[in-house]
Amino acid sequence: MEHYNMNLTLKVWKQKNTNASGSFEIYQVKDISSEMSFLEMFDVLNEQLILEGKEPIAFDHDCREGICGMCSMYINGRAHGPWEKNTTCQLHMRAFKDGDTIVVEPWRSKAFPVIKDLMVNRSAFDRIIQAGGYISVNTGNAQDANALPIDKKNADDAFMAAACIGCGACVAACKNSSAMLFVSAKVSQLALLPQGQPERESRVLNMVAQMDKEAFGNCTNTYACEAECPKGISVSNIARLNREYLSASLSTEE
Amino acid sequence: MGLTGLFLVTFLIVHAGVNACIFINDGGATFNAAAHFMSHNWVIRIMEIGLFAGLIAHILQGLLLWKQNTAARPTKYAMSAANENSKWYSRSMGILGSLLLIFLVIHISKFFVGTKVAMYADGGANDASHNLYLEMKEEFQKWWVVLIYSLGVISLFWHLLHGFQSAFQTLGINHKRYTPLIKTIGVGYTFIICLLFLLMPIAFYFGWIQ
Numbered sequence: 001m002e003h004y005n006m007n008l009t010l011k012v013w014k015q016k017n018t019n020a021s022g023s024f025e026i027y028q029v030k031d032i033s034s035e036m037s038f039l040e041m042f043d044v045l046n047e048q049l050i051l052e053g054k055e056p057i058a059f060d061h062d063c064r065e066g067i068c069g070m071c072s073m074y075i076n077g078r079a080h081g082p083w084e085k086n087t088t089c090q091l092h093m094r095a096f097k098d099g100d101t102i103v104v105e106p107w108r109s110k111a112f113p114v115i116k117d118l119m120v121n122r123s124a125f126d127r128i129i130q131a132g133g134y135i136s137v138n139t140g141n142a143q144d145a146n147a148l149p150i151d152k153k154n155a156d157d158a159f160m161a162a163a164c165i166g167c168g169a170c171v172a173a174c175k176n177s178s179a180m181l182f183v184s185a186k187v188s189q190l191a192l193l194p195q196g197q198p199e200r201e202s203r204v205l206n207m208v209a210q211m212d213k214e215a216f217g218n219c220t221n222t223y224a225c226e227a228e229c230p231k232g233i234s235v236s237n238i239a240r241l242n243r244e245y246l247s248a249s250l251s252t253e254e
Numbered sequence: 255m256g257l258t259g260l261f262l263v264t265f266l267i268v269h270a271g272v273n274a275c276i277f278i279n280d281g282g283a284t285f286n287a288a289a290h291f292m293s294h295n296w297v298i299r300i301m302e303i304g305l306f307a308g309l310i311a312h313i314l315q316g317l318l319l320w321k322q323n324t325a326a327r328p329t330k331y332a333m334s335a336a337n338e339n340s341k342w343y344s345r346s347m348g349i350l351g352s353l354l355l356i357f358l359v360i361h362i363s364k365f366f367v368g369t370k371v372a373m374y375a376d377g378g379a380n381d382a383s384h385n386l387y388l389e390m391k392e393e394f395q396k397w398w399v400v401l402i403y404s405l406g407v408i409s410l411f412w413h414l415l416h417g418f419q420s421a422f423q424t425l426g427i428n429h430k431r432y433t434p435l436i437k438t439i440g441v442g443y444t445f446i447i448c449l450l451f452l453l454m455p456i457a458f459y460f461g462w463i464q
């Protein structure tokens with residue numbers, strides 16, 4: 001791919017803290033390489049702001065290799081920008097042209113309050129995991145890895161669900177701010193494996209209850225989540241979650 | 255939502271079936287007989303109560319969804335490219351349903367209440383002479399009634415195009431082999447039902463049937 005430089009106008013959400021109201025600020029960046037990542041472009045902008053004595057833009061990031069799920073940015077109206085199955089750190093500037101204006105906002109959901117600028121608090125996901133995303137294991141030596149027979153199809157589906165990185169793009173893209181894709185991935189991953197069986201029913205009931213408590217919206221099957229998920233988590237997991245929930249509700253007596 | 259939606263879906267099959275009797279073009283004899291059966295058979299009368307309960311439950315569930323889901327995003331995005339990730343009608347079920355509701359109020363007050371008045375007012379004196387077919391024929395001579403009906407059916411079309419397959423997903427049915435089949439059946443169902451409903455006022459208006 002041919003390399004080129006570009007000048008861009010950025011419209012970025014600035015918000016002092018959770019309770020401040022916030023507004024867009026306009027920035028110009030020059031000579032951005034098409035081979036930079038979107039976050040590197042933000043690094044250039046922040047260095048420029050520091051030199052000018054202005055406050056840099058706060059944004060989340062950690063691994064910068066598409067596996068930690070921290071880099072939440074709503075870019076030109078899409079979670080993680082225009083590329084399919086992609087995180088912001090893996091979005092490259094060749095997705096844009098010289099002279100483009102790019103609008104960057106934080107995830108917008110009642111359950112993900114803005115901490116500052118583009119950073120949001122995704123602790124709601126952690127509390128959902130705490131409510132049931134674990135298994136019981138015996139202490140002592142680890143048993144032989146092949147001692148537990150697992151159906152190949154179930155192992156594959158569990159691995160696919162386990163690819164979820166908890167980034168929150170599904171919530172951000174959903175018109176209802178529903179967390180169903182995330183929760184369904186976490187429930188599926190354990191429900192499909194023998195290790196997940198002891199808490200199978202209490203897990204789905206508790207995780208869904210916590211999800212509702214966190215003020216996420218309800219799923220209406222628009223499937224926007226699947227389209228925006230960087231890990232390609234399938235909405236068939238949501239159907240599995242609905243099945244698990246239904247059967248757990250009918251078979252437990254609490 | 256899934257259960258009540260599918261319940262309404264089955265009701266529409268019967269409703270469209272009875273309506274289709276007008277296309278026999280026998281001056282409404284078959285249609286009136288079918289309509290008379292539907293309004294007088296006691297099994298159907300009991301099911302009618304279930305139908306209203308189901309419709310009301312569906313509307314209440316819809317309202318609750320709308321309330322919770324708008325509250326879940328207090329600050330809207332300044333820029334949203336939602337068409338890149340989902341179909342517009344899948345995101346517009348509340349609006350489409352509300353348009354349907356407006357249509358249903360007009361529809362029910364005209365034909366359902368009309369039949370009930372004939373059956374019970376004046377001790378049922380007008381029941382035997384009540385001709386629903388003729389009533390329809392007259393009603394569908396007015397262009398604005400035909401327009402409102404057409405708009406109602408168009409809302410129904412988009413509502414069902416998303417709703418049919420959505421109900422199965424809600425009930426936990428998503429299968430590599432069967433889901434594509436369910437989606438195809440849903441599209442077929444939606445086209446056939448809506449075409450039947452749409453043809454009715456139009457056929458009367460243009461005098462295709464007597």
Ligand code: HEM
Nearest residue numbers: 220255256259262263316347348351352355417420421424
């Ligand atoms: C009276 C007016 C109606 C209103 C206000 C209404 C409203 C709604 C709403 C808000 C949804 C939301 C789910 C979503 O966003 O996906 C929905 C779903 C649905 N509706 Fe309706 N609706 C109405 C009439 C009907 C009728 C007449 C039918 C069928 C013949 C129907 C069938 C369905 C189905 C199958 C679903 C999908 C259920 C699911 O995904 O679980 N609706 N409706």
Ligand code: SF4
Nearest residue numbers: 164165167168170229
């Ligand atoms: S399901 Fe996909 S979009 Fe949602 S949190 Fe997991 S990886 Fe992110």
Ligand code: FES
Nearest residue numbers: 064068069071089
């Ligand atoms: S920074 Fe880790 S996924 Fe983007």
